[in-house]
Amino acid sequence: MLLEGKKLLVTGVLMDSSIAFHVAKIAQEQGAEVVLTSFGRTFKITQTIAKRLPTTPPVIELDVTDQGHLDSLAERLGEHVDRLDGVLHSIGFAPQGAFNFMEGTFEDVSTAMHASAYSLKSLGAAALPLMGEGGSIVGLTFDAQFAWPVYDWMGVAKAAFEATNRYLARDLGPKGIRCNLVSAGPIRTTAAKSIPGFEAFENSWDTRAPLGWDVNDAVPAAKACAALLSDWFPATTGEIVHVDGGFHAMGQ
Numbered sequence: 001m002l003l004e005g006k007k008l009l010v011t012g013v014l015m016d017s018s019i020a021f022h023v024a025k026i027a028q029e030q031g032a033e034v035v036l037t038s039f040g041r042t043f044k045i046t047q048t049i050a051k052r053l054p055t056t057p058p059v060i061e062l063d064v065t066d067q068g069h070l071d072s073l074a075e076r077l078g079e080h081v082d083r084l085d086g087v088l089h090s091i092g093f094a095p096q097g098a099f100n101f102m103e104g105t106f107e108d109v110s111t112a113m114h115a116s117a118y119s120l121k122s123l124g125a126a127a128l129p130l131m132g133e134g135g136s137i138v139g140l141t142f143d144a145q146f147a148w149p150v151y152d153w154m155g156v157a158k159a160a161f162e163a164t165n166r167y168l169a170r171d172l173g174p175k176g177i178r179c180n181l182v183s184a185g186p187i188r189t190t191a192a193k194s195i196p197g198f199e200a201f202e203n204s205w206d207t208r209a210p211l212g213w214d215v216n217d218a219v220p221a222a223k224a225c226a227a228l229l230s231d232w233f234p235a236t237t238g239e240i241v242h243v244d245g246g247f248h249a250m251g252q
Helices: 019-029 040-050 067-071 073-077 106-130 152-175 199-208 219-229
Strands: 007-010 033-038 059-061 086-089 135-141 177-184 240-243
Touching: 007 019, 019 033, 019 219, 033 040, 040 059, 059 073, 067 073, 067 106, 073 106, 086 106, 086 219, 106 135, 106 152, 106 177, 135 152, 135 219, 152 177, 177 219, 219 240
Parallel strands: 007 033, 007 086, 033 059, 086 135, 135 177, 177 240
Antiparallel strands: none
């Protein structure tokens, strides 16, 4: 199996329609042992959703903007696994003000940057003590090379996220850790629902993507994440893999 014997940390499981949920499901089906994270008012939600996986995994508390949580992550993970072979970063947050580019405040922007970009480095550093044998860090992005409708400062945060991945790949490569991103097309997730006017993406994507696109199907993106978490990309790092039906390659 693709992930036989792997021990993975998966963040961002909030709904059974989410990419992160399907990554966890595929990982278990492919032989991996999975630990989930959540925090605050969503913790019980994640615990409930976790029961819909083939095997109910443990859920540990992790707010990636809380340094105390990060500092104790390796110790708390050690209660469930003796090492980590892979980490999925499926985390993003921006206040509503960040979805208005000209009026968003720096406080809005800094919150988005901390939770949605800097957190990749934070999570990688926190997991590092358990990744002594190397492994793979995979994050989820939404193609940041364009100025999208309504995405605004979250789009800027994703650009920072993509740059963070490249620097993380540089610094963790000598430790045998690969860092890659999957740029997925729009999926109807919790994060998407928080973006005002998100239907602007949904309405045009399927017609422009040469392979078509189903906003309700997170499985293609999840399969790409699972592949990158496996040993099948041993010399790939700092990369962004597009799973968007080919939308990114088409002109206007």
